[in-house]
Amino acid sequence: MVVASPEGQAARFTVTAVPAPPPGEPISVNVGISDSGDFAATGQSGSRSVTIDNSGTARFTVSTQDDAVHEDHGRITATVAGGSGYTPHASNGSASVTVEDDAPTLMLSVSRLRMAEGGSASYTIALDTRPSGDVTVAISGDAATDLTLTPTSLTFTPSNWNRPQRVTLAAPEDTDFIGAAIDLTHTASGTNHGGIIATVTATVVAAHATEETKAWQLRLSRTVSHQVVDALEDCLS
Numbered sequence: 617m618v619v620a621s622p623e624g625q626a627a628r629f630t631v632t633a634v635p636a637p638p639p640g641e642p643i644s645v646n647v648g649i650s651d652s653g654d655f656a657a658t659g660q661s662g663s664r665s666v667t668i669d670n671s672g673t674a675r676f677t678v679s680t681q682d683d684a685v686h687e688d689h690g691r692i693t694a695t696v697a698g699g700s701g702y703t704p705h706a707s708n709g710s711a712s713v714t715v716e717d718d719a720p721t722l723m724l725s726v727s728r729l730r731m732a733e734g735g736s737a738s739y740t741i742a743l744d745t746r747p748s749g750d751v752t753v754a755i756s757g758d759a760a761t762d763l764t765l766t767p768t769s770l771t772f773t774p775s776n777w778n779r780p781q782r783v784t785l786a787a788p789e790d791t792d793f794i795g796a797a798i799d800l801t802h803t804a805s806g807t808n809h810g811g812i813i814a815t816v817t818a819t820v821v822a823a824h825a826t827e828e829t830k831a832w833q834l835r836l837s838r839t840v841s842h843q844v845v846d847a848l849e850d851c852l853s
Contacts, residue, residue: 619714621713623681623682623715623716623717624681625680626680627677627678628677628713629647629678630673630674632668633672636668636671637701639670643668643699643701644665644666644699645665645668645699645702646663646697646699647665647666647676647695648662648694648695649678650692650693651690651692652692654690657680660678660680678692678694680692680715685746688717689715689716689717690715691713693712694711720743720745720808720809720812722741722742722802724740724814724816725739725740725780727815727817728819730818731786731818731821732787732822733788733790733794734787734789735787736784736786738784739783740782742772743809744778747774747777747809748774749807750774750806751771751777751806751807751808752769753770754769754805755770757800758785758798763785763820764786766783797819798817800815800816802815802816
């Protein structure tokens with residue numbers, strides 16, 4: 617039977633002796649650990665001894681490593697080898713645990729951003745795992761708007777996969793999309809990363825709203841100041 621475990625978590629095994637050893641007479645079972653892939657932590661592959669007492673069972677683990685490399689799933693296999701006082705089972709002498717590689721994702725610095733008309737905003741993109749070849753991230757969603765997206769495509773390589781690349785979104789004056797939520801879709805293609813999608817939602821706010829707010833605050837401060845002066849004059853008169 618094959619079970620699955622995410623990389624970085626230990627693969628767990630159970631060895632059973634039938635019949636169980638008598639009390640006080642444990643047996644040492646030789647077990648070989650093999651790694652199909654590159655998931656076993658340092659020193660975990662190879663031979664080890666597992667002791668079974670009169671309970672008839674012993675449990676042990678094989679540590680795996682969680683790395684930043686995207687690769688195919690692997691497998692940790694434990695096989696009982698011959699030894700003194702026991703014989704490996706003819707058909708159930710080994711067991712395997714499938715080690716599942718982390719699913720790659722796109723790392724976006726934001727999921728939402730706001731900008732004023734006539735202004736701009738930016739965010740960054742990177743990969744969370746090292747690809748074995750080039751990965752291209754295409755950005756779409758701005759075609760039906762009057763927004764400007766720079767650039768519309770990014771390329772990540774095995775050497776720059778974790779270096780954030782910047783994307784800038786600019787809104788012209790008097791845009792027709794004030795207040796609208798615009799979803800920018802990021803689609804990856806290439807080695808080990810094909811079909812990965814992430815989204816940033818951009819919203820454009822009216823620039824004159826900010827100016828009106830400042831003017832209102834200025835008028836309010838002047839009114840308050842005049843009221844304070846009037847009150848002081850009343851006190852002094």
